[in-house]
Amino acid sequence: EAQVTQNPRYLITVTGKKLTVTCSQNMNHEYMSWYRQDPGLGLRQIYYSMNVEVTDKGDVPEGYKVSRKEKRNFPLILESPSPNQTSLYFCASSSSYGRIRADTQYFGPGTRLTVL
Amino acid sequence: GENVEQHPSTLSVQEGDSAVIKCTYSDSASNYFPWYKQELGKGPQLIIDIRSNVGEKKDQRIAVTLNKTAKHFSLHITETQPEDSAVYFCAASLSGNTPLVFGKGTRLSVIA
Numbered sequence: 001e002a003q004v005t006q007n008p009r010y011l012i013t014v015t016g017k018k019l020t021v022t023c024s025q026n027m028n029h030e031y032m033s034w035y036r037q038d039p040g041l042g043l044r045q046i047y048y049s050m051n052v053e054v055t056d057k058g059d060v061p062e063g064y065k066v067s068r069k070e071k072r073n074f075p076l077i078l079e080s081p082s083p084n085q086t087s088l089y090f091c092a093s094s095s096s097y098g099r100i101r102a103d104t105q106y107f108g109p110g111t112r113l114t115v116l
Numbered sequence: 117g118e119n120v121e122q123h124p125s126t127l128s129v130q131e132g133d134s135a136v137i138k139c140t141y142s143d144s145a146s147n148y149f150p151w152y153k154q155e156l157g158k159g160p161q162l163i164i165d166i167r168s169n170v171g172e173k174k175d176q177r178i179a180v181t182l183n184k185t186a187k188h189f190s191l192h193i194t195e196t197q198p199e200d201s202a203v204y205f206c207a208a209s210l211s212g213n214t215p216l217v218f219g220k221g222t223r224l225s226v227i228a
Contacts (some may be wrong), residue, residue: 004159033215040125040220041220042122042205042218042219042220042221043160043205043218043221044218045215045216048215058215059215090159090160092159103148103150103165103209103211104150104162104165105162105216107152107159107160107161108159109157109158109159110157110158110159
């Protein structure tokens with residue numbers, strides 16, 4: 001089954017404790033992206049990657065890191081989480097043709113993160 | 117950059133009635149306008165999209181209209197059913213080149 005998976009689905013942590021949220025897709029997509037969803041703010045892009053070893057900042061990258069060492073994986077790293085990073089996080093992927101990203105994005109099920 | 121406004125933020129309709137959600141965008145260069153449905157506990161899923169060379173697109177009970185001059189587009193759901201209850205997001209981008217910019221979402225409740 002074609003899908004985007006995220007782990008963990010739920011995480012409660014404390015301020016300053018480094019964490020990683022994993023994202024994996026089995027559709028051989030070149031493009032992957034991370035969003036955060038907050039009440040009243042909708043979906044905002046954190047980082048995206050057009051292909052392996054190519055990453056770019058989205059609208060709200062502060063406090064986050066990403067890496068793209070393999071095509072299928074795109075982990076989101078919070079080096080020193082803070083309470084304002086409490087949110088619902090979504091990973092998404094889509095195919096691309098050279099530098100052109102296909103329009104349809106496929107989203108993972110989400111990771112609910114609480115930072116105390 | 118692009119800015120997308122979405123209204124209303126919540127919408128309640130009786131089963132069988134129609135629902136309309138409206139979005140406006142700011143960047144006249146945007147040419148791709150998708151709608152995503154997010155059910156409880158799940159990630160958003162594309163339900164319909166429209167490109168700027170088309171004024172209207174239908175898929176069974178859902179349709180999207182686009183007015184490029186006014187820079188707004190709308191989602192229409194007819195004969196609503198309880199399973200249509202979800203959060204709906206509109207988005208806009210320059211196809212293939214710029215990231216999607218999402219509206220803030222509309223929570224649709226269909227009352228049986």
